Amino acid sequence: MSSCGSVVILGGGVQGLTLAWFLAREGCKVRLIDRQACGREASWAGAGIIPPGQASDSSPVTDRLRSLSSGLFFKMSEDLLALTGIDNGYRICGAWHLADDQGSLDQVIRLCQVERLAHEVVQEPLVRHRLDWLGPDVPAACFVAQTAQVRNPWHLKALEAACRKSGVVINDHVSVGKLIVERNRISSIETSEGMIHGDQFALTAGAWSCGLAASVNVVLPVRPVQGVIVLLECLYSHFSSIIEQGKRYIVPRGDGLFLVGSNEVEIGFDKTVNPQTVEELEAWAQQMVPGLLNARRVTSWAGLRPGSPDGAPFLGMCPNIENLFLATGHYRAGLQLSPGSATLVADVMLGRKPAVPIDPFSPLRPEGFLPRGFNN
Ligand SMILES: Cc1cc2nc3c(=O)[nH]c(=O)nc-3n(C[C@H](O)[C@H](O)[C@H](O)COP(=O)(O)OP(=O)(O)OC[C@H]3O[C@@H](n4cnc5c(N)ncnc54)[C@H](O)[C@@H]3O)c2cc1C
Incomplete structure (x- = not known):
């Protein structure tokens, strides 16, 4: 089993929880931090529409990410139910x-x-x-x-329970203040409960990601x-x-x-x-x-x-900081894209080649570079 050492995930919305669970399943030691109870922000508030996708390898990467995600949702929902006993309400309703x-x-x-x-x-x-x-x-x-829907609060409850059952340490009601960088690496993070260390870090703080990135001089237009x-x-x-x-x-x-x-x-x-x-x-x-x-x-x-200029998320390695990874800026599509995004980001953190190229999702992409398919 591959492993990425100890990972600290900053933000417990649908992005942070899904990534935490996927990494824990791969044998990583995962800590997730949220300044309130998990899943109480955009991920809770959303409508839970999951559009389908069958993009080909030559389709735009945004369509490939949507297709990857919609293909994973059914199995993920089954796995969540089997592990936690919680039905996330996923159903194909058209x-x-x-x-x-x-x-x-x-x-x-x-x-x-x-x-x-x-x-x-x-x-x-x-x-x-x-x-x-x-x-x-x-x-x-x-x-x-093939359009589906999921009940957001149920899905988040199931994800949090799956994280706990898979060994993720959840520090809720702990606020992340700033990230400390030494020689192009995050060495620790400052939180309301003191300093926290780790080998790798993932920024999944939704609409608040921009402020945390700014603490390490990274411009993230969220x-x-x-x-x-x-x-x-x-x-x-x-x-x-x-x-x-x-x-x-x-x-x-x-x-x-x-x-x-x-x-x-x-x-x-x-x-x-x-x-x-x-x-x-x-x-x-x-x-x-x-x-x-x-x-x-x-x-x-x-x-x-978490709005981004072109509506597409920021995924993968953070420019100039070797051990900081991004899964944020999903705008109107964070629920539907969550299993695909977490899969791709986990792949990069584990040193594997992602199934969809992740570099185009860098915050360094030119403005308007990534068009998106469905509206929500
Ligand atoms: C009205 C509405 C309808 C939507 N409908 C859909 C839909 O139908 N389908 C769809 O796919 N998407 C939909 N979305 C979009 C989707 O909800 C978001 O893209 C998605 O929830 C973003 O998830 P996230 O985990 O990045 O952010 P969030 O859910 O906002 O999570 C971020 C987390 O980070 C934590 N945090 C922030 N700062 C700190 C800090 N300093 N320290 C510690 N923790 C911190 C927050 O407490 C929060 O829990 C909708 C959104 C809205 C508002």
């Missing part, structure tokens, strides 16, 4: 992508054609007939059969991008697939709960929910699915996505 005036439906159809993903395009006048639960203003839609979710409850069972229109979506959980998201707003590290955003999201959902007009608003919340 997604209806609705036309909008930004052309995002065409983009989805093109992607499905290129990757030979099972899909069905329905146009007027058939839309009305086939999707009789849909509101009046949708001229076309495309069903992507910024907080707020997104709101509205939770509706309704005795309505006419559709069980996700509905997406551009960047907005309705995720039916199958138990009478519907997540409606989301927007993007940049107001720093602020999770205050704007009531107007809640009204707008709810109104949009009810316009798309009039059956939700009777829904009760249960609650709403906001999370801070």
